[in-house]
Amino acid sequence: MASFARSSLLRQTLAPRAPFLQKNVGVSQVVAFHASSKKQILPPLPQSVQGTMNDPAPVPETHPSEGSYHWSFERLVCVGLVPLSFAPFAAGSLNPVMDAILCSLLVAHSHIGFQAAIIDYFPPSRVPKFRATCNWLLRAFTLTTAVGLYEFETNDVGVTEALRRIWTA
Template structure:
């Protein structure tokens, strides 16, 4: 007998629970304009996402045969040039990921821009330095061989 009396209460409670919206979707303040909580998506960029990942993996994988060729063939202008381009790009991608993770525009808007500009300037300076070292001096491979045997 008591089960029959409790059944309508359980049904009405279940109906109320199924009609209730989750708290994330409930509009709490009706006086606040809805544009404040509007979500905007950033524009798509070809250098981020899957293209960025493909470039990063390609540069990382390119280092293996370049270093292997330098170890087997010795000093060569071709391998010195490839190493002078691929290694700074590999370092740039790694440091850019660190800056993006720890100094993003939401947490550190000014410092993130300064660090990104510094990264681009230092990468450009490193590329110029590798070019100068390979053309006007002994080259990266010969330098590493001399440091290794010293």
């Protein structure tokens, strides 16, 4: 009973000073905040129907670089990175061939991941030029990364030796 009386006394004493403690204050403010105008970054997609509304969706043509083959290649690259990440440090041998395979799979994995993000977030029907620009930038960065890793492997100590030196420093 004492806690109930204290909370009601607290409300009564603070009510004149704090208008947010009143019962109906804030409801219209929250609604007004959430009902603000919607700011669209991109214009809406064109709304056109090819054929009739009851026609099935068209099935795309099969291609070896898409679908299950592409998915299987992505999984093989991901699964191949797991032992290659630990093998040079667990075995203790620093092999340049293992470094080259690790760097190649890292570049391929990164390229596939960024390419999937571009495909998912930039549809060609909405932003065709920006998507093409992103694809060309991705290819340029992938090539630059591959050349940089090649130079690091051939003219310096290599990725696994550099990581081992950083770890023991």
